[in-house]
Amino acid sequence: MKTTALAAAFAALFGGLVGVTPAIAEDITIGAVIPLSGASATTGKDQSRGIELAVKQVNANGGVLGKQLKVIVEDSGGKPQTAIDAAKKLVSVDKVPIVIGEYSSGNTIPLGQYLVQEGMPHINPASTSGLVRDIGATSYSVVGLDNVSTEFAAQDVLDHGWKKVAVLAMNNAFGQGVAEEFKKHFTAKGGEVATTVMYTIGQSTYRRELQQVEAAEPDAYVFTAYGTEGALIMQEAFELGMQEGKPWYSILITMMNKDTPAEFKKGLIGMDVGYIGEGGDTYKTEYETAYGETFLSAYGGYAHDAVLFSAAALNKAGSTDKAAVLKAIEDLGKEGVKGATGDITLDADGQRTHQPYLKFKVEGEKLVAYE
Amino acid sequence: MFDFFIHVASIACLYGVLALSLNLQAGFTGLVNFGLIALFGCGTYGAALASGMGWHPLLGLPAGIAMAALLGLFYARLGRKLSSDYWGIATLSIAEIIRISITNEQALTGGAQGISGLPLLFAGLKPYDGMARLALYVVVLALVWLFCQRLVKSAFGLSMKLMREEPQLARSLGYDLDRIRRVVMLVSSAIAAFAGFLYAHYLTFVGPDQLVSPETFLIWSMVIIGGVANNRGVIAGAFLMQFAMAYVPFIKDALELPTDFVAAARLIIVGGGLLAFLLWRPKGLFPEKVGGSNGR
Numbered sequence: 001m002k003t004t005a006l007a008a009a010f011a012a013l014f015g016g017l018v019g020v021t022p023a024i025a026e027d028i029t030i031g032a033v034i035p036l037s038g039a040s041a042t043t044g045k046d047q048s049r050g051i052e053l054a055v056k057q058v059n060a061n062g063g064v065l066g067k068q069l070k071v072i073v074e075d076s077g078g079k080p081q082t083a084i085d086a087a088k089k090l091v092s093v094d095k096v097p098i099v100i101g102e103y104s105s106g107n108t109i110p111l112g113q114y115l116v117q118e119g120m121p122h123i124n125p126a127s128t129s130g131l132v133r134d135i136g137a138t139s140y141s142v143v144g145l146d147n148v149s150t151e152f153a154a155q156d157v158l159d160h161g162w163k164k165v166a167v168l169a170m171n172n173a174f175g176q177g178v179a180e181e182f183k184k185h186f187t188a189k190g191g192e193v194a195t196t197v198m199y200t201i202g203q204s205t206y207r208r209e210l211q212q213v214e215a216a217e218p219d220a221y222v223f224t225a226y227g228t229e230g231a232l233i234m235q236e237a238f239e240l241g242m243q244e245g246k247p248w249y250s251i252l253i254t255m256m257n258k259d260t261p262a263e264f265k266k267g268l269i270g271m272d273v274g275y276i277g278e279g280g281d282t283y284k285t286e287y288e289t290a291y292g293e294t295f296l297s298a299y300g301g302y303a304h305d306a307v308l309f310s311a312a313a314l315n316k317a318g319s320t321d322k323a324a325v326l327k328a329i330e331d332l333g334k335e336g337v338k339g340a341t342g343d344i345t346l347d348a349d350g351q352r353t354h355q356p357y358l359k360f361k362v363e364g365e366k367l368v369a370y371e
Numbered sequence: 372m373f374d375f376f377i378h379v380a381s382i383a384c385l386y387g388v389l390a391l392s393l394n395l396q397a398g399f400t401g402l403v404n405f406g407l408i409a410l411f412g413c414g415t416y417g418a419a420l421a422s423g424m425g426w427h428p429l430l431g432l433p434a435g436i437a438m439a440a441l442l443g444l445f446y447a448r449l450g451r452k453l454s455s456d457y458w459g460i461a462t463l464s465i466a467e468i469i470r471i472s473i474t475n476e477q478a479l480t481g482g483a484q485g486i487s488g489l490p491l492l493f494a495g496l497k498p499y500d501g502m503a504r505l506a507l508y509v510v511v512l513a514l515v516w517l518f519c520q521r522l523v524k525s526a527f528g529l530s531m532k533l534m535r536e537e538p539q540l541a542r543s544l545g546y547d548l549d550r551i552r553r554v555v556m557l558v559s560s561a562i563a564a565f566a567g568f569l570y571a572h573y574l575t576f577v578g579p580d581q582l583v584s585p586e587t588f589l590i591w592s593m594v595i596i597g598g599v600a601n602n603r604g605v606i607a608g609a610f611l612m613q614f615a616m617a618y619v620p621f622i623k624d625a626l627e628l629p630t631d632f633v634a635a636a637r638l639i640i641v642g643g644g645l646l647a648f649l650l651w652r653p654k655g656l657f658p659e660k661v662g663g664s665n666g667r
Contacts, residue, residue, distance in 0.1 A: 037634030048630070073630045074620055077637065080580060085378070085617055092374035093621075109487050110576035117491060117575075131484055171474055173484040173578075198475070 027070040028063070028320065030310050031090030033101030033111060034303070038078025039201070040103050042227070043297045047103065047125065048073055050300035050340075053286055054307035064314045071307060076102050080110045087111050091118055097320040098123060098313070100306045103299065105129030105173040112139040121313075121325050125306035126299045129177040133349050140329055140350040142309055142339070143302045144273070146181040152357045153222070153251050153271050154185035160269075162220035162247065164192045166213035168233070169224050169251075171198040178224050178251055194218045201226070206233050210240055220247045230256020234264040243267070253360050254298050257367050268362040273298050273341070273355060283340035305339030312337050375617075377501040381573065383613035384508035388566040390593045390605040391512075391519050395559040397591075398600035398659075399523050401535030402450065402555065403459040406466030408587040410560045413439035414567020416473070419486040419577040428490050428572065435564045442469075443560030447553045463584060470582045485578025492572040504573065511569065512606065515562055519602050522558070531555060532600075592645045598655030607656055615640050 032051055035044035051071050058069045072094055074086035083102050090096050098121045102108045108127035115122040116136030124132055124141040132145055157165060167182060169175035175198060183193045194216035199209045210233070213221060221242070225233055230250070237243055243266070250256060253270030260268075283304060288294060295301070309332065314320060317328035333346030347353045360367045389411060396402040417435020421428055446465070450458050473480045480486065492507070493500040522528055533541040534551050542548055571577050589612070597608020619636045622628070648655060 036630050037638070041634075072624070075630050075633045077634060080574065080576060080578065081382070082616075084574065085382075086620065088375050088378045089617075089620055092378070093372050094624075106483060106485060106578050106580050109485070110574055110578075113487055113575055117494070129484055131487065134488070171483060173482075176477060176482045176484060200471070 027068045028065055028314065029070045029072055029094060029096050030307070030314075031087070031094060031096040031099045031101075032071050032073045032303070032307075033076045033083050033086045033090070033099065034073060035078040035103050035107075036073075036075040038076075040078055043103050043126070043299050044075075046296035046300035047303035049287065049291060049296075050302070050304035051100075051307050053283065053290065054304040054311075057286075058308065058311045064311050065318070065320075069307075069311055071100075072096065076107055076111075078104070078107065080107050083107045083111045084114050087114055091115070091120055097121065097322065097325050098310045100125055100303065100310065103127065105132060105177065108132060109135060112136065115139065119322060121322070121329055123306045123310060125303045127174075129173055130181060131177075133351055137350075138326060140333070140346060141352050142306050142341075142344050143299075144352045144355040146177045147185075148355070149271075149273065149357065150178060150181040150251070151185045153249075154182055154189055154191065156271055156359055157186065157220065157222060157249055158189055158191055160220070160247070160249075162218075162249075163190070164194050164217075164219045165222045165249075166194050166216045166218040166220075167196040167222050168209060168213055169196070169198055170201050170226065170229070172201065175224060182222065182251070201229060203229075205236065207236055207240065210237055210242060214240070214242055218246075220249055222249045222251065224251040225256045227256055227259040231259040231261070231264070234260050234268070238264045252298065253367065254295075257360075257362065262362075262365045265362050270360050271357055272360060273302075273357060280340040280342070301340045305337075305341050305344060308339050309337050309344060374501060377505050379614055379617040380610075381501070381505045381508050382617075383610045384505070384512045385566050385570050385573070386590065386593060386613055387512050387606040387609040388515050388569075389563055389590050390597065390609045391515050391602060392559040392562040392566070393590050393594050394600065394602060394605045395519060395522070395531075395555055395562070398594060398605070399528065399535065400531045400551065400555045401455060401538075402552065403455050404446065404462050405459045405584070405587055405591075406446065406462030406464075407563060407590055408582050408584065409462075409466035409469045410439045410442060410563035411567040411570070411586075412466075412469065412473070412582040413442055413560070414564035414569075415571040415577045415581065416480065416567075417564065418489055418568050418571035419480070422489045423481075423486060431571075432565070432568050435568045436561045439560040439564030439567075440557055443556035444553065446560075447549070447556040450552050450556075451549055463587075466582070466587065467584060470579050473582070474579045480579075483579060485576060485580070487576045489571055489575045489577065491575050492569070508569065511565070515565075516602055516606065523602070527551075527554070589641065592641055594655075596644055596648050596655055598657035598659065600659035601655065601657045604655050604657030611656075612640070612644070615644075 034047045055069055055071055063069050076083035087099055090099055099115055100123045101111050103126045105127040108124050112122045112135035116138050122139040128146045130146050167179050169179040179196050186193055197209050197212050248268050250270030252272050254272045313328040313332055317324035336343045336345040342356045345353045358369045360369055393407050396404045414435040418431035420434055421431030446462055449461050474483050493503040496503050530546050530551055534548055593608040593612045594605045598604025616637050619633050623632050
């Protein structure tokens with residue numbers, strides 16, 4: 001009796017599944033794999049907002065190939081295995097023509113490689129590691145990689161007259177990429193990196209790491225950190241007196257500025273990707289109206305543009321055929337697409353050629369862009 | 372849908388092999404190993420090493436197994452001095468030390484960015500490569516299962532169970548517990564490394580994020596839900612968990628739920644499933660069969 005009831009329940013559930021599924025088929029769907037759980041869930045949320053707004057915008061302007069655009073968003077859990085599971089679902093079950101994803105380089109690279117093996121177009125909306133360049137032929141980035149951003153940062157630091165710096169970065173794929181590329185560019189431009197300290201994320205204190213960089217006696221401290229960690233690092237640097245007379249420079253400053261109280265970040269300067277380029281004002285207004293707050297991270301805008309770019313590619317290709325879509329992406333990469341983060345053009349490797357970077361300084365709680 | 376099924380089944384087979392390895396240690400011998408994932412990591416990094424050094428990919432297998440054997444012996448050596456709960460903590464911390472070392476040895480292991488571009492197994496057989504891989508994994512799983520069955524039903528298997536139940540008695544009867552521990556760790560480490568090697572050539576990417584401790588506990592949940600000390604059970608547990616996790620997104624699509632649901636549902640499946648089984652069915656889906664040994 002009990003078994004029958006259970007079986008009936010299952011039958012009802014799966015019957016329901018079959019009944020509902022075909023409704024999706026009338027739209028043009030593309031896929032996105034982003035971290036909605038795990039350590040980067042906040043950025044993932046920002047990405048999903050960017051995607052949502054982009055879909056609205058595309059559909060308001062006539063949709064894709066005469067139909068409505070729909071993006072199937074899957075959670076990567078912040079893990080390569082789950083990210084690939086999600087991509088396999090999107091490719092083999094939902095049969096999407098383009099997959100956008102992920103956020104951290106450690107997941108984007110295996111995800112992209114799987115898609116390249118399948119000959120599927122992959123659009124990287126966030127990962128900046130230099131290794132992304134080598135993913136393969138059908139992988140494209142709408143975000144500039146580390147080599148571009150760190151060169152900008154290295155020049156900016158030198159322009160302030162600081163020749164000897166200490167670098168502090170988190171010990172993950174992103175941090176290691178930034179530390180390495182920054183050192184390369186900084187040294188090439190005649191600067192000296194006195195020491196590089198990599199810290200583990202999620203510690204309750206960073207005093208040991210701070211004292212290590214202090215011992216190198218640099219002209220300035222260059223660091224990169226995520227939200228609450230950045231706040232703790234700044235607070236402890238303040239408490240250790242390391243902010244007295246020594247400037248601090250934050251690479252991708254918007255990641256940590258929001259979480260840091262004003263008293264611990266006096267005089268802090270830094271750089272970040274310009275999350276709004278030319279034509280991005282509308283996006284910013286829409287975002288703030290829709291969600292009642294400012295951007296959670298710099299990456300929502302890039303996810304937004306990844307969707308715009310994909311929609312443009314599908315329209316140009318005239319179909320969802322893989323080969324046609326790939327050709328359309330290549331062509332669009334040369335012509336450029338106007339997005340919220342500015343003009344998107346791709347180089348021969350399918351990576352974004354240039355993107356806006358902004359110099360920021362802290363005034364009270366707020367970040368102010370300056371020239 | 373079919374390709375996706377093949378993929379999920381392939382991963383489930385590899386998890387099944389890992390679950391069998393853990394079952395030999397924890398299920399039959401009572402070795403509560405919380406550092407299993409490091410043994411698996413020896414296999415993945417063996418494959419990565421071969422790829423990085425430009426060796427033939429197959430050479431990654433002996434390299435991985437050799438590293439896993441050394442690590443397994445080290446674990447076993449620690450077990451001489453530590454009682455089982457302390458040993459569990461020690462294995463957990465060693466696995467973490469290994470993961471952190473890998474993250475920091477950038478020159479050797481590619482650091483946190485990992486090593487990508489490993490050759491995909493059977494890539495030349497497209498479009499049937501997925502089926503070919505699944506067939507291989509099924510054969511490997513079956514062979515490992517057969518081997519484990521024979522091992523636990525042998526006289527040595529009896530001594531493993533005796534060590535689990537009554538270590539003092541076993542010692543008084545003249546069993547060399549250190550030797551039993553050593554042999555079990557060697558064998559199960561090699562099995563875990565083999566699974567790692569196959570996994571690396573399936574995912575084509577190896578990185579330290581694959582070796583975080585929650586992965587060990589995922590395997591643990593498979594063993595507990597399937598049935599501790601039942602080889603058939605832990606394979607069932609591996610398949611059940613892997614399929615449940617992989618098919619959550621479809622329920623989301625069908626019921627048009629937000630994607631956040633997937634993340635939450637997965638956490639509930641692992642945590643809630645584990646808790647439910649521990650409370651209501653602590654022996655798992657397939658409880659251990661007492662007796663049925665071919666030994667003395």
